[in-house]
Amino acid sequence: MNTINITLPDGSVRQYEEGSTALDIALSISEGLARNVLSATVNGEIWDAFRPIYQDATLKLNTWNDKEGKSTYWHSSAHLMAEALEALYPGTKFGIGPAIEQGFYYDVDTGSVTLTADDLPKIEAKMLELAKQKSEYIRKEISKADAIAYFNDKGDEYKLELLEGLEDGNITFYSQGNFTDLCRGPHIPDTSSVKAVKLTSLAGAYWRGDETRKQLTRIYGITFPKAKELTEYLEMIEEAKKRDHRKLGAELELFMFSEKVGQGLPMWLPKGTQLRERLQQFLRVEQEKRGYQMVITPHIGSKSLYVTSGHYAKYGEDSFQPIKTPRDGEEFLLKPMNCPHHCEIYGVRPRSYKELPLRIGEFGTVYRYEQSGELHGLSRVRGFTQDDAHIFCTKEQVKGEFQNVLELTTMVIKKMGFENFTAQISLRDPEKPEKYIGSDENWQAAEQGIIDAVSEFDIETVTAYGEAAFYGPKLDFMIKDALGRSWQLGTIQVDYNLPERFELEYTGADNQTHRPVMIHRAPFGSMERFISILIEHTAGKFPLWLTPDQFALLPISDRLIPYCKDILTELAKHDIRGFIDERAESIGRKIRDTELKRVPLMLIVGDKEAENKEVSVRKQGHGDIGSMSVDAFVAFFNKEIEA
RNA sequence: GCCGAUGUAGCUCAGGGGUAGAGCACUUCCAUGGUAAGGAAGGGGUCAAGGGUUCAAAUCCCUUCAUUGGCUCCA
Numbered sequence: 001m002n003t004i005n006i007t008l009p010d011g012s013v014r015q016y017e018e019g020s021t022a023l024d025i026a027l028s029i030s031e032g033l034a035r036n037v038l039s040a041t042v043n044g045e046i047w048d049a050f051r052p053i054y055q056d057a058t059l060k061l062n063t064w065n066d067k068e069g070k071s072t073y074w075h076s077s078a079h080l081m082a083e084a085l086e087a088l089y090p091g092t093k094f095g096i097g098p099a100i101e102q103g104f105y106y107d108v109d110t111g112s113v114t115l116t117a118d119d120l121p122k123i124e125a126k127m128l129e130l131a132k133q134k135s136e137y138i139r140k141e142i143s144k145a146d147a148i149a150y151f152n153d154k155g156d157e158y159k160l161e162l163l164e165g166l167e168d169g170n171i172t173f174y175s176q177g178n179f180t181d182l183c184r185g186p187h188i189p190d191t192s193s194v195k196a197v198k199l200t201s202l203a204g205a206y207w208r209g210d211e212t213r214k215q216l217t218r219i220y221g222i223t224f225p226k227a228k229e230l231t232e233y234l235e236m237i238e239e240a241k242k243r244d245h246r247k248l249g250a251e252l253e254l255f256m257f258s259e260k261v262g263q264g265l266p267m268w269l270p271k272g273t274q275l276r277e278r279l280q281q282f283l284r285v286e287q288e289k290r291g292y293q294m295v296i297t298p299h300i301g302s303k304s305l306y307v308t309s310g311h312y313a314k315y316g317e318d319s320f321q322p323i324k325t326p327r328d329g330e331e332f333l334l335k336p337m338n339c340p341h342h343c344e345i346y347g348v349r350p351r352s353y354k355e356l357p358l359r360i361g362e363f364g365t366v367y368r369y370e371q372s373g374e375l376h377g378l379s380r381v382r383g384f385t386q387d388d389a390h391i392f393c394t395k396e397q398v399k400g401e402f403q404n405v406l407e408l409t410t411m412v413i414k415k416m417g418f419e420n421f422t423a424q425i426s427l428r429d430p431e432k433p434e435k436y437i438g439s440d441e442n443w444q445a446a447e448q449g450i451i452d453a454v455s456e457f458d459i460e461t462v463t464a465y466g467e468a469a470f471y472g473p474k475l476d477f478m479i480k481d482a483l484g485r486s487w488q489l490g491t492i493q494v495d496y497n498l499p500e501r502f503e504l505e506y507t508g509a510d511n512q513t514h515r516p517v518m519i520h521r522a523p524f525g526s527m528e529r530f531i532s533i534l535i536e537h538t539a540g541k542f543p544l545w546l547t548p549d550q551f552a553l554l555p556i557s558d559r560l561i562p563y564c565k566d567i568l569t570e571l572a573k574h575d576i577r578g579f580i581d582e583r584a585e586s587i588g589r590k591i592r593d594t595e596l597k598r599v600p601l602m603l604i605v606g607d608k609e610a611e612n613k614e615v616s617v618r619k620q621g622h623g624d625i626g627s628m629s630v631d632a633f634v635a636f637f638n639k640e641i642e643a
Numbered sequence: 644g645c646c647g648a649u650g651u652a653g654c655u656c657a658g659g660g661g662u663a664g665a666g667c668a669c670u671u672c673c674a675u676g677g678u679a680a681g682g683a684a685g686g687g688g689u690c691a692a693g694g695g696u697u698c699a700a701a702u703c704c705c706u707u708c709a710u711u712g713g714c715u716c717c718a
């Protein structure tokens with residue numbers, strides 16, 4: 001028997017018999033480890049822990065504590081669910097069933113049976129029952145012909161379609177219990193580690209993500225090796241729901257929707273408006289420092305403006321339809337973008353290279369007819385305000401300007417306390433050139449421009465093909481909401497195309513005519529979406545500088561109201577804003593209500609404080625921090641706002 | 644837009660072919676309070692909208708609208 005050298009993550013090399021599995025190797029280290037191994041990373045590839053290794057390899061054992069281990073575990077759980085479905089609903093056909101970030105799903109076609117949420121507990125019970133049988137997952141390499149024969153026999157057209165795209169010699173089946181599936185793997189050793197199951201939701205999903213094809217039933221679920229972990233997971237979900245911006249937005253009276261006004265059209269209430277305007281003011285100041293000039297443009301524009309820009313051809317049919325006027329043939333569009341207006345502003349007179357880069361900014365409200373099923377609180381709406389700006393510059397200036405914007409955007413995101421964001425380089429889908437306008441040459445220049453600019457910046461990125469805008473590539477800043485769903489906030493886009501369509505020009509130092517390049521950028525993205533994420537991240541406890549009411553004055557008895565009014569006036573002189581709770585309620589009640597409203601500071605005032613010209617200060621979420629003079633409070637406040 | 648779920652008081656929800664319910668909130672009165680709910684009384688509903696079945700519909704059926712979980716889309 002030959003031996004092979006196995007290199008472990010700590011760098012040590014051990015020798016094993018050829019054909020040993022990761023499980024054998026784990027067992028040679030410790031029995032406990034072997035029990036916990038879910039899969040193995042062999043030479044960088046994730047393998048079944050039970051798959052024999054015939055060559056020298058680097059090996060990492062994956063357990064529940066590794067991302068790879070969890071992913072294998074959940075993928076195997078999807079197979080377990082499929083086995084349960086097949087047992088309960090014979091004839092069920094299967095699409096795809098991958099692991100996801102939190103759990104797994106399987107797209108299934110149950111034929112004439114329609115699954116409802118009421119069926120899920122039954123499926124969960126079946127899964128647990130099957131898990132107890134400790135069925136081993138078995139890997140089998142199979143020829144394409146045999147695989148096709150198997151699924152032909154079973155009558156599963158989805159698997160047959162998947163097989164079409166696979167190469168003979170590269171096809172594997174996995175079986176556990178009575179269930180066999182076409183699958184690349186890997187899988188966990190056996191089903192017994194699945195101890196807790198929750199099928200979380202049921203939804204329609206188009207086969208292969210194509211809306212022209214049949215809609216399958218997607219069942220989402222999650223499993224755990226310990227019942228306690230499931231309980232904790234469910235509690236975490238409950239906690240996250242409490243942060244939902246739709247719930248907090250209503251409770252804190254930040255914004256509202258009305259059926260009468262229309263779907264997806266938010267209205268900002270006074271407190272939400274304060275919050276939003278403070279954010280805008282913050283950005284306005286930062287942009288002025290960086291040489292931006294603000295403009296204001298109308299909410300509608302002639303249809304021909306968007307025909308020129310290309311937006312009409314791309315989105316016209318699926319948008320709010322043109323507004324007609326008494327004049328025959330005259331049509332206007334609700335503006336879906338600010339850039340065409342800004343292009344016109346650029347073109348107001350001949351431009352010199354000495355004016356570039358020209359940075360034109362606007363808090364511009366735009367309207368887009370988003371599909372009704374896609375609307376979501378403030379995150380996806382039909383009318384929203386972008387913190388938009390367009391930078392017109394020379395080709396040579398693109399990189400520097402892009403980096404300036406990158407600096408501004410990351411500064412803004414960090415100032416808001418978002419540490420976990422992803423910068424996504426969104427490029428063309430190389431397989432679908434018809435989705436994009438503009439010359440290949442310009443696209444390449446723009447894509448390379450972004451990649452170069454980002455590479456010199458200390459920022460982690462992922463690359464996503466097919467996520468570009470139709471006129472150019474983007475750098476998108478992605479951030480997650482309370483429930484882990486990812487949203488695009490800030491965006492930076494390089495555009496060679498629009499200047500061409502609008503025939504924008506400048507005169508260079510060489511006295512020749514040149515075409516400028518445009519950078520679209522919005523650090524917040526949209527005020528609506530940004531604030532939705534801000535609400536969820538802070539659970540409504542906004543930073544002191546930003547929050548609508550910084551303090552509440554709580555008089556213990558109504559005879560203290562005049563004293564409270566004096567304090568309110570005094571604090572206003574120091575730009576500290578708040579209100580007096582004049583209700584005929586007990587102090588306990590006033591404190592409770594103010595805590596729930598997330599007002600950061602409470603100033604409690606009774607006879608004792610009035611006599612000593614003091615206030616008793618209480619911090620939201622922290623409790624009483626003692627009495628102090630108004631001057632001392634101002635100093636305390638200023639220190640807090642720095643922090 | 645597609646598949647599923649939901650829609651009862653301002654909010655959270657119970658009920659269910661035969662006079663519409665609770666808690667909180669709101670209003671008024673009493674209490675003038677000491678760090679997360681003081682007490683009492685009162686007002687409040689076309690049971691999302693429209694149509695159908697029925698002696699009778701908030702309840703059953705259909706349609707529409709909105710909300711919601713996904714899918715597709717996202718300038």
